[in-house]
Amino acid sequence: MAVKFLETPGQVLIHRDQIASRIAELGNEIAHDLVVDLEAEGLGADASDRVVLLPVLTGAIIFTADLVRHMPLNLSMRMVTVSSYPGASKMSKGAKLRSELPTDLEGMHVIVLDDILDTGQTLGLLHDMISEQNPASIRICVLLDKQGVDRKHPVKADYVGFEIPAAFVVGCGLDHDGLYRNLPDIVALDG
Ligand code: IMP
Ligand code: MG
Numbered sequence: 230m231a232v233k234f235l236e237t238p239g240q241v242l243i244h245r246d247q248i249a250s251r252i253a254e255l256g257n258e259i260a261h262d263l264v265v266d267l268e269a270e271g272l273g274a275d276a277s278d279r280v281v282l283l284p285v286l287t288g289a290i291i292f293t294a295d296l297v298r299h300m301p302l303n304l305s306m307r308m309v310t311v312s313s314y315p316g317a318s319k320m321s322k323g324a325k326l327r328s329e330l331p332t333d334l335e336g337m338h339v340i341v342l343d344d345i346l347d348t349g350q351t352l353g354l355l356h357d358m359i360s361e362q363n364p365a366s367i368r369i370c371v372l373l374d375k376q377g378v379d380r381k382h383p384v385k386a387d388y389v390g391f392e393i394p395a396a397f398v399v400g401c402g403l404d405h406d407g408l409y410r411n412l413p414d415i416v417a418l419d420g
Contacts, residue, residue, distance in 0.1 A: 235412075237412065237414070237416055238399065238409060238412075238416060238418055238419060239399075239416045239417045239418045239419040240416065240417045240419075241414045241415070241416055242393060242396070242398060242414075242415045242416065242417050243391055243393075243414060243415040244414050245401075245413040245414050247391075248295075248372075248390070248391075248401060248413075248414070248415065249295070251390050251391065252292065252295045252296050252299065252372075252390065253299045255296060255299070255370065255388055255390055256295075256296045256297070256298070256299025256300045257299055257300075258388065259296075259300060259340060259368065259370060259388055260274075260299070260300040260301060260302050262368075263280055263300075263302060263338055263340075264302060266338055266365070266366060267279060267280075267302075267338075270365075274301065274302035274303065275302070275303055276302075276303060277303045278305070278337075279303075279336075279337060279338055279365070280302060280303065280304040280305070280337070280338045280340070281304065281305050281306070281307055281331070281334065281337050281338070281339055281340070282297065282304055282305070282306045282307070282340045282342060283306075283307055283308070283309050283331070283339060283340065283341045283342065283355070283359075284306065284308055284309075284342040284343075285309055285310070285311050285341065285342065285343040285344075285351060285352075285355070286308050286309065286310045286311075286328075287310075287402070287404070287410070288343060288344035288345065288402045288403055288404065288410070289342045289343050289344050289372075289402060290402055290410075291401050291402035291410065292342060292344055292372045292390075292401065292402050293306070293342050296342065296370075307331045308328070309326070309328050309330055309331075309355065310326070310327040310328035311324050311325065311326055311327060311351045311354065311355065312324075312325055312327050313325070313350060313351050317405070317406040319397045319405070321347060321348045321350060321381070323350055323381075324350040324351040324353070324354045326354065326355075326358070330355075330358055330359070332362070333362075334359055334362040334363075334364045335362050335363045335364065336363070336364065336365050337364045337365060338364070338365050338366045338368075339359055339364045339366065339367045339368070340368045340369075340370055341355050341356070341359070341367065341368070341369045341370070342370050342371070343369075343370075343371050343372075344371065344372050344373065344401070344402045344403050345371055345372065345373040345374070345375060345398070345403060346369075346371045346373070346374045346375060346384075346386050346389075347375045347378055348378060348379065348380060348381040348382070349380045349381055349382035349383065349384045350381050350382055352369055352371070352382070352384045352386070353381070353382025353383070353384040354382075356369065356384050368387045368388065369384065369385070369386045369387050369388070370386060370387065370388035370389075371386045371388070371389055371390065372390040372391065372401065372402070373389075373390060373391055373392075373393050373398065373403075373415065374386055374389040374391070374392045374393070375392075375393055375394075375395055376392050376393065376394055376395060377394065377395045378395050391415075393415070396417040396418075397417070397418050398415050398416060398417055398418065399412060399415075399416055399418050400412030400413065400414050400415045400416045401413065401414070401415055403415070405418055
């Protein structure tokens with residue numbers, strides 16, 4: 230039986246091959262920086278219980294799955310849920326934590342992973358809440374950093390896959406009303 234595939238719902242901004250090679254670079258860069266930090270503490274890449282990744286569900290799952298396979302060091306992963314674009318909205322409605330934040334981050338090297346930095350409310354909220362726990366370090370890594378946006382929080386990403394213009398994009402984990410996360414390319418949604 231012939232399977233009819235979904236048509237791309239807009240213009241491809243970033244092709245899957247570019248995404249794959251950039252994510253490999255990012256993973257290596259972050260892992261390198263973490264190992265430098267661990268070595269400064271007299272530890273190595275095999276140190277356990279020191280590095281924790283916090284992917285922001287649901288958008289970061291695909292990015293995270295690709296990234297961690299380029300990070301050859303011991304790490305754990307804990308998910309957090311923040312909602313900001315309820316339903317079919319394309320405008321941020323402010324960030325709300327919808328899950329427990331781990332409470333044992335003191336002394337840890339924390340990497341917060343998200344699909345996109347837009348108004349900064351999601352990552353700003355997480356950054357502020359994590360800082361209160363006195364982690365050894367906090368790094369923010371996003372696949373996409375939207376340019377020309379009215380930032381509502383001064384948070385910055387330490388690692389950025391791609392800077393993109395202020396379009397609404399889907400694919401590679403990013404959704405519109407729950408759909409299109411499975412598109413392999415980053416696509417600017419029409420309309
Ligand atoms: P912020 O709190 O405004 O920075 O928004 C970040 C969150 O909004 C991200 O985690 C995404 O889930 C969502 N978001 C922002 N821009 C887009 C977009 O262009 N497409 C899909 N989701 C987006
Ligand atoms: Mg999100």
